[in-house]
Every structure is written in C-alpha cells, then in structure tokens.
Amino acid sequence: MSYMADAQPIRTIQWRDNRVVMIDQTKLPTELAFVEYDDYNQVADAIRNLVIRGAPAIGVAGAFGLALAALHSDAATKDLLVEDMQTAQRTLFETRPTAINLKWGLDHIMAVARRGTGVGDTRSSVLDAAKQMAEDDIRINKSMGRHGAGLFGDDTIMTHCNAGALATVAYGTALGVIRAARESGKKIRVIATETRPVQQGSRLTAFELKHDGIDVSLIPDTAVGYSMANHLVDKVIVGADRILRTGHVYNKIGTYQVATMARQHGIPFYVAAPLSTFDMESDPADVVIEQRRPSEVTGTGDRMTAPEGIGVINPAFDMTPPELVSGIITERGVVSPPYERSIRELFGRKN
Numbered sequence: 454m455s456y457m458a459d460a461q462p463i464r465t466i467q468w469r470d471n472r473v474v475m476i477d478q479t480k481l482p483t484e485l486a487f488v489e490y491d492d493y494n495q496v497a498d499a500i501r502n503l504v505i506r507g508a509p510a511i512g513v514a515g516a517f518g519l520a521l522a523a524l525h526s527d528a529a530t531k532d533l534l535v536e537d538m539q540t541a542q543r544t545l546f547e548t549r550p551t552a553i554n555l556k557w558g559l560d561h562i563m564a565v566a567r568r569g570t571g572v573g574d575t576r577s578s579v580l581d582a583a584k585q586m587a588e589d590d591i592r593i594n595k596s597m598g599r600h601g602a603g604l605f606g607d608d609t610i611m612t613h614c615n616a617g618a619l620a621t622v623a624y625g626t627a628l629g630v631i632r633a634a635r636e637s638g639k640k641i642r643v644i645a646t647e648t649r650p651v652q653q654g655s656r657l658t659a660f661e662l663k664h665d666g667i668d669v670s671l672i673p674d675t676a677v678g679y680s681m682a683n684h685l686v687d688k689v690i691v692g693a694d695r696i697l698r699t700g701h702v703y704n705k706i707g708t709y710q711v712a713t714m715a716r717q718h719g720i721p722f723y724v725a726a727p728l729s730t731f732d733m734e735s736d737p738a739d740v741v742i743e744q745r746r747p748s749e750v751t752g753t754g755d756r757m758t759a760p761e762g763i764g765v766i767n768p769a770f771d772m773t774p775p776e777l778v779s780g781i782i783t784e785r786g787v788v789s790p791p792y793e794r795s796i797r798e799l800f801g802r803k804n
C-alpha cells in the first residue's frame with residue numbers, strides 16, 4: 454500500500470456506488486480492511502468508534518454521512534429534505550466534540566442543501582459538494598506540504614499521533630509535509646511516538662511511513678524526553694484538531710508534553726493544519742475536550758493492564774499554548790508568532 458504522491462494512493466474514505474467506503478482503522482496495522490456504509494447512523498458509529506479518525510477525515514466522513522441522509526430521505530419537498538438532513542447533522546455532530554473539522558464539514562454541506570431548489574437538485578448538489586470536499590482535502594494537503602517542506606533539511610523529525618493519509622483523505626497534514634520534504638530530496642528520518650492509549654502512532658503512522666519506504670522508528674511516549682536529551686530529534690511536527698485565532702493548538706493527548714520538552718531542548722515545534730481546522734470564534738474556555746472510555750487505558754484487546762474498577766482520566770486531546778509553537782503550516786503558507794495577527798492576516802489572504 455502506498456500513500457506516495459507518485460502512486461495512486463489508497464483513499465482513507467471515498468464514495469462508491471452510493472455508499473461510503475472507508476478503511477477500518479481499528480484493524481490496522483495487521484489488516485487492511487474496508488467497510489461500506491449506506492446509512493448515516495453507521496457513519497456516526499464509525500466516527501465514534503475510531504473506524505475513521507483524524508480531524509480532516511471525520512469532516513469528510515460527516516459530509517458523506519449527510520449525503521447518505523439526503524439520498525435515503527423520502528421527503529417530498531426540499532424543506533422536508535433539509536429537516537431530515539438536520540436530524541442527521543445532529544447525530545453526526547454529537548459523535549466527537551473537539552475536532553472543529555467535523556462541524557466545518559457538516560455546516561458546509563448543510564449550507565449547500567439550503568441553497569437547493571427541489572429535492573433532486575438538492576440531493577445531487579449535496580453529493581457533489583461532499584465529493585469536492587474530499588478532492589479539495591488532497592489538494593490542500595499537497596499545498597501544505599509544499600509550504601512546509603522548506604522548513605526541513607536532512608532532519609530527524611518527531612511526530613505524535615497520526616496526522617497522515619489515515620487522518621485525511623489520502624496524503625496527510627503533518628505527514629504530508631514529511632512526504633513533501635522527502636519528495637523534494639531531503640533525507641528524512643522519522644521518530645513516531647506510539648501515542649497511548651489508542652496507539653495511533655504505532656498502529657497508523659509507523660504503518661503508513663513504513664509502507665511508503667520512509668525511515669521511521671517507534672518510541673514509547675515516555676521516551677520523548679530521552680530522545681530529545683540525547684540529540685536524536687532535530688524538529689517536531691504534529692497535526693491539530695482545532696486551532697484558535699490566538700494560536701492555541703488542540704491536538705492528541707500528549708502533544709503538550711512533546712511541545713514542552715521541545716522547548717526545553719531548543720527544538721522547533723511545528724503544527725500542520727488546513728484552514729478548516731481553525732476556529733476563529735472560540736476562546737480556550739469554550740473548547741470541549743473529548744473524554745474517552747476507561748477501557749482504552751485499562752486494557753489492550755482482551756488483556757486487563759489495570760485493576761478492575763480503577764478510576765481513569767482519559768482525555769483524547771490537550772491544549773498546547775501558542776508560545777510553544779514555532780510555526781503553523783497551512784495550505785496558504787506558514788504563520789509565525791504573534792499568532793493573533795498572523796492568523797488574522799492568513800484568513801485575509803487570497804488562496
């Protein structure tokens with residue numbers, strides 16, 4: 454399986470024969486399995502259970518979920534069709550609260566639906582918009598890669614969680630920048646953290662990069678400080694689930710620790726994210742951090758690794774403050790501190 458630009462990449466999610474087809478990421482790395490859904494409730498379950506995960510990928514999944522709702526609605530009028538889609542929107546929105554891309558994707562498709570005139574044209578315009586969102590994701594990732602590649606030389610780059618093709622449609626945000634740097638001729642080595650408790654790093658990032666022939670080594674999350682203290686890391690790049698206008702970055706739990714260690718050791722810490730990950734309205738107090746089930750922490754598979762009934766705190770994300778972020782790589786370029794001004798200018802630029 455290759456995600457490289459020169460090969461036809463396997464898509465994490467796509468629309469085929471009026472069904473949503475996605476890689477079942479819970480089966481990786483031991484099995485590359487695909488699942489097909491024809492009902493938006495199935496898509497909601499897939500997002501909730503991390504069959505598909507990653508901010509941009511779940512934004513596209515939400516969009517295709519609404520397309521399924523439109524396709525299978527028996528509404529006789531456009532307004533009734535929009536009502537049916539609003540029911541689906543609520544179900545899909547409630548699956549995961551932190552990644553802003555899900556809300557962005559759902560809002561975009563609902564706006565398209567409201568502009569429809571009749572049932573037929575609304576259905577087709579919604580599906581066209583969802584398909585376009587998927588194509589745009591690949592184009593945006595590659596633009597981000599081009600902008601970010603220049604920040605890297607023949608470096609060993611640490612990354613946390615999975616912000617690759619498996620978190621997007623086919624190329625990746627943070628791993629897209631790594632791919633672009635390698636494609637530009639840089640000798641890139643990657644250190645991937647395993648990213649407990651769901652292990653997106655060992656199960657997904659290591660899998661993706663190994664399959665693309667990119668030099669990747671896996672470390673336990675507890676070896677981040679050791680790796681940096683022993684000069685094994687030149688730079689860090691991660692993805693994001695939500696970035697505020699102030700530069701506060703919400704990403705996989707553990708990102709804050711990686712950023713703090715990077716600052717301690719004078720290592721540049723970059724974030725790669727599309728504009729659809731920016732939330733220009735919220736303040737830190739407004740952001741809901743998803744709390745996931747204790748069983749992710751207390752066991753792996755059917756093996757318990759903690760005492761029965763132990764208390765568990767299992768936030769899926771944390772917040773990295775802007776002062777720890779060296780730069781934010783987007784499809785419109787790289788922004789640097791002070792972020793409140795540079796992000797505002799970013800949104801003022803033409804594409």
Ligand SMILES: CSC[C@H]1O[C@H](OP(=O)(O)O)[C@H](O)[C@@H]1O
Pocket residue numbers: 506507508509613614615616617620621626627653691692693694704705706769
């Ligand atoms: C390209 S954004 C990917 C982003 O999503 C991951 O979270 P999850 O696997 O729980 O969806 C992680 O925060 C990644 O950085």
